[in-house]
Each structure stands twice: as C-alpha cells, then as structure tokens.
Amino acid sequence: MKFIANREELLKALLITSKISPSKSIDMSTTYIKIDLNERGLFFTSTDGKLSIISKVPFIIDDTQIIRDIVYGSTLINAQLFTEIVKRIDGKELSFELIDDSIVKIENEKSDFKLNAIDPNEFHDIDFSFDGVKITLLTKNFIEAINQVSFAVSLNTKDTRQSLGGVNIESVPSKLVFTATDGARLAKKEIYLELDEKINATISAKTLQEVIRTITTENSIDIYINERRALFVLNNTLINASLINESYPSTKNIIPKNFYYTLTVNSNELISAMERVSLFSTERENVIKLTMTNEYVEVSSKSLQVGSAVERIKSFDFNGERLEISFNSEFVKSAIKSLDVEEVTINFLGEMKPFTVVNKDDDSVIQLITPVRTY
Amino acid sequence: MKFIANREELLKALLITSKISPSKSIDMSTTYIKIDLNERGLFFTSTDGKLSIISKVPFIIDDTQIIRDIVYGSTLINAQLFTEIVKRIDGKELSFELIDDSIVKIENEKSDFKLNAIDPNEFHDIDFSFDGVKITLLTKNFIEAINQVSFAVSLNTKDTRQSLGGVNIESVPSKLVFTATDGARLAKKEIYLELDEKINATISAKTLQEVIRTITTENSIDIYINERRALFVLNNTLINASLINESYPSTKNIIPKNFYYTLTVNSNELISAMERVSLFSTERENVIKLTMTNEYVEVSSKSLQVGSAVERIKSFDFNGERLEISFNSEFVKSAIKSLDVEEVTINFLGEMKPFTVVNKDDDSVIQLITPVRTY
Secondary structure: OEEEEEHHHHHHHHHHHHOOOOOOOOOHHHHEEEEEEEOOEEEEEEEOOOEEEEEEEOOEEOOEEOEEEEEOEEEEEEHHHHHHHHHHOOOOEEEEEEEOOOEEEEEOOOEEEEEEEEOHHHOOOOOOOOOOEEEEEEHHHHHHHHHHHHHHOOOOOOOOOHHHHEEEEEEEOOEEEEEEEOOOEEEEEEEEOOOOOOOEEEEEHHHHHHHHHHOOOOOEEEEEEOOOEEEEEOOOEEEEEEOOOOOOOOOOOOOOOOOOEEEEEEHHHHHHHHHHHHHHOOOOOOEEEEEEOOOOEEEEEEEOOOEEEEEEEOOEEEEOOOEEEEEEHHHHHHHHHHHOOOEEEEEEOOOOOOEEEEEOOEEEEEEEEOOOOOO | OEEEEEHHHHHHHHHHHHOOOOOOOOOHHHHEEEEEEEOOEEEEEEEOOOEEEEEEEOOEEOOEEOEEEEEOEEEEEEHHHHHHHHHHOOOOEEEEEEEOOOEEEEEOOOEEEEEEEEOHHHOOOOOOOOOOEEEEEEHHHHHHHHHHHHHHOOOOOOOOOHHHHEEEEEEEOOEEEEEEEOOOEEEEEEEEOOOOOOOEEEEEHHHHHHHHHHOOOOOEEEEEEOOOEEEEEOOOEEEEEEOOOOOOOOOOOOOOOOOOEEEEEEHHHHHHHHHHHHHHOOOOOOEEEEEEOOOOEEEEEEEOOOEEEEEEOOOEEEEOOOEEEEEEHHHHHHHHHHHOOOEEEEEEOOOOOOEEEEEOOEEEEEEEEOOOOOO
C-alpha cells in the first residue's frame, strides 16, 4: 500500500475515526486503526468494542486531487500515534508507504516516521451494512432531540440498570419518542414521524453525543436500526453503535396530566438566582428551596456550618396556594437550559410530587423532576 | 463593622488575597480571610501557613468613593465562600455588615447572604513589618529572572532536599544571582545590583510565581529579606513568604568554562522537531537523540514497540567533530523557551558531559542540562 495525501483532509477523516480509539486497552485491536486503500477511496476504521466508525477520504474533493500515487492495500497501525504524526508533521502533503507488511513509513521532506504495522485481519469484523428499519431525520431535529434528553441519563457507572445510561428511541403512531431518565428525573422529546415498522432501541448517550459531534454539513441523517445495533449514515462516515441489550423501563404513566400550581419565570433570572444560592447547599449537594406565593417568589439554601442565602425573583407569574418545594438545582438548571427558551413554565402537584419544566409554546418536550425531602 | 463597597474593587483585592486560602484544611484558620476596616482602609488578610498576603482596598480610587457608610471593625469569614459571593452577586455595590460578632450579612436589592463569622483573634499572627535587608528591583527584571530559572526547580514532592523546590537568591559583588536546580539541570540568572549587606535566601518557586502573578502596574518591587522570611511590597499588597530553612547546595563550580562543540540553531525549528520526535520516546519519557555533524543535524527517537522518528534540522551552524547526545527533550525545550530568543546556542563537552543552552548575546542567563545515558 502506498499513497501521497493532502495532510489536512487526511487529518479530518482521521480525527473523526481515531477519537474513539483508546490509547491503551486490554483489547489491543481497539488501539489500532485500520487503513484500507481501494478503488473507492481511502478508508479509516476504528472501534472501541461497542462503537465503530468508518470514515472515507475521497480521491478528489471539489476538483482537487486529495490522494495520488496510489498502490492499493490494507494495514493496521496505532491510531493515536498515527493521528499525532499527521497532526504534527509540517507541510501540505505527506507520503505513506507500507513496507514488508510490517512497517509504515510516513514522510515529508523534513521528517521520517516509522510505525510498526500488523496484519489487517487482526481487526474486529464490523457490520456497516444498511440493514434494519430505516429512519430519516433532519439533522437539526435529531441534534435537538439528543440535546434535550441525553443530559438526563444516569451517569452512575455502578448502576446495575444499564439501560438508564442510554437514550430510548421508540416509535408510536406518527411519532418517534426520545426518552432518558436516571430514576430521579426524566426527559422526553417527540418528533413527528410516520413509520411502517416498529422501533424500540436504547443507545448509549455518550455514543449519541459522539454521533452529533461528527455531523458537519449534513442536512439529514439516515439511521438503520436492527436488533443488535444502530447504524448512522453521514456523508463520508458510518457509525455503528451497539444497542443496550436490556429492556427500557416503562415511563408511560409517570408524567402527570393535571397540576395545581403553575410558575412562569424568566429562564436566566431563575438560573442565576439558583447558581448564587447553591453556594450554600453544601450539606446536601445542590439542594435548594423554592418558595412561591402570589406576592413573592424566593429561592434559598441554608447550611448550619457556613451560612445561608436568599434570592428574590423579580418577574414571575404564579397561580396557586403558597408552596415550598426543595430540589436538586442542577436538575432544574439543565432542564431549563435544554428548553432554550426565554420564559419557562414549571407545573407542580404538591411539595412531594414530581413537577414538570416546560416551554408553554412547545409541547414536544417535557422535563420531569422529583423533588427532594428536606427536614 | 459595616460598609457599602464597590463590588469590582472589592473583588480585585479579594481575588489577590483569597487565592492562597485552601477551601479545606486541617488548620481551620487558613480557610478564613481576615477583614479589617480601620482609618487607613479596608484590608483582607489570608495565609496558607507558609505564604501570607494582605491586600488593601482604599476608600477612594481616582476621586471615586469605593467604600462608604463605614463602621470600623474586624472579623473572620470563610475566604472561598466570601469570594464566590462577591463574584456572583449582581450590581455595582454591595453592603456588608457584621452582626453580634457572629454573622456577616452581605446584601444587595435582590440577594441576602449570611456567612458565619468568628473572632478575628483566632487568626495567625503575621509579620508584615519592613524588616531585613532591602532590595529594590525593576519588576520587569524580577519577573524575567523568576521566569528564566523557576521552571528548573524540583517538582518531586518526595525529594528530601527541600531546598531544590526553591529558587536561591544570593548576593555576590555587584550582582544578585538567581539559581534553580532539580539535580539534573540548573538555571542561573544574574541581575546587576550593588548591595551593602549579604543575602542568601531560598524561596519556594510556587510562591515566587504567586508574587509575579500579583504584580499589576508596579514599575519596581521592594523586597525585605530577614532570616525567616521575604516580604514583597506591591502597591496595595504585601506578600510574606517563609524562607526554605535548609542550606542551598553549592553550584559554583558546576558550569564548565570551555566547550569542544557548539551548535547554533533556530529556536522554533529545534523545538518543533523535538516535539515531533518525542512522540516515540515512550520507553524512556521524553528522551531523544541529537546527532550533529558538519553536514547535517538530526533529532531522533526510537521505540521497539511502536516505531521511530527522525527530523532533519534545515538551518544550523555546528563547530566540532561528529557528536551524538541523548537528553530529556522537555528540559531542552523549557531551557530554550526561557531564553525567549530567535537563535539559541548549545555548548557541549562530550556525550556524557553536561551541556549549556545560552543566548550568545546575553551572558546573564545560563541553562545547564545533564545528558541521559542510552544503551
């Protein structure tokens, strides 16, 4: 195998692929990147065992020759080192050559790098076929859905319920529903979509964030889901993500329909006030109290050891009797931020009942949060 | 005690002082900041046990009233929380009031904070008197000297030779000499200075960096050194640093006078080449090889496990026989960077002898590095 390539285009594809390769791993093959040069282009493939990416460098981009002086072939080299070399080496082009199937030479006029290479058959066999139910989404809708729910997954790696580390994607009539929960809060987003076949798949939130980061100029994204994996199809990149092999908890009847109290406030004002008082929520992490009456709305926190803080909310609209409720302010903050709207509405049933954080002009997304008991 | 203060000026003085206060410590008094309001101004004092800072907020700055509605007094409150409150609270002014000697109320129209306060006599007694030998240096010379030597101190906290964690400042006829060494390299800088009295003091490099960071618009800095501590005098801030109470190793005869080989190269070209090849110095951290002849100069590294790299230096001037020498590239890199000059000169005696990195137009600073044996 042999080629001379435009360094910048090589690096672009390489960064997409190699970012998931661990620099050290017990499964040695995951530290390698597979390089294939054939009549369709130059391909980089990497895997971390659960997530696999293949990215293509076309021979020609916008009438510019990107890869020249080609001899087809295939090899495996260390992903992180190869990426670092392409990143650090000077110049517009670099030459790449596989010698005796055991050494890759990467050169320009000033630098000579030699990397140990191994047999490409040592690499994992990865299924990049377009198999399963096909969904097509506008990338902006897909990105919004992931951002509005994925923060709510469980980050507790000791959680035995693996599925809570993932975002559940389920088809219901005319809709695709994205759900995430860590047991104390739940985020739900619906996208309008007509599908003939049923889907119910749970994908690691980290993987979905990785997919989002890989999107560049694509207007829409195709996703093929079968029983084992989801395949995300981007312009020059395919991403294969294993599904979380555990059924997702039912969340159908968790969200209340009617509420007794409604608070509407400016999003930024509430967030700033919570950030200030949370300085004192040292005894129970991030727990603050919200007190609402028709006359005033306050957020507060108290620590016997260090002191206390009270913040008055200037502009609000509250319907209901006086209510005091305590909660993790980080949960409410990320719920509000995910809505990305100037004014937020919070609906309560009572001081120990879950409450919802919503945008009153958009019912496609609901954030549900369980309050915290304080004594 | 009571005052209303300009938030921005308060925060400036507070950030200078509180940055050394640990957020948690066995010595509780170090987590507190002392606040004194008297006829000379508002003063913040903090200490971490070895380093102490007092910073003043004047009542008036440039004809603007900074502090008003004053009742004199003194108290101790948590340094980090107080700083965070002043940082996060909204508005141009805030009011501060000590109630019953046990609670500090910090308020503006939207926020009420209460911080537990304790008796100011619980604070360490710190000597901010102008005692000892006085040195006056231009701040730019002082900063340059510290930056040119302090990187070479030992960062090994397990090193039993405490003094190697400090910069030694010694007076010799007509000069003040700054020295730092970790045993494998040595940095030495001389500043012209006539002094009647003798000085030989070793100060923690971390402390000196802290002093440098605190300098703002000062043109010159006064330093008072006695047997126990150095006192740095800035415009509105005094810094008291304990000396390292251990004699500094003699470094007088370590630097060779004559050399057999001299290499002059472009600083950036050598640094970039070293950065690229150091990718492969994985088996012995950062160790690379420099090969010099009259025809070519190369830096290289090799790892049996992953591969090898060779970089050719384009523009160089070498005098001497062929020489191969191995060293820690990070040491040479920081030595070159400290000189801050376009072209650097490296003087060698032989492959196992210490070599110097210098700016041939400035003999006030010398960087000495011990090579590494390779097999």
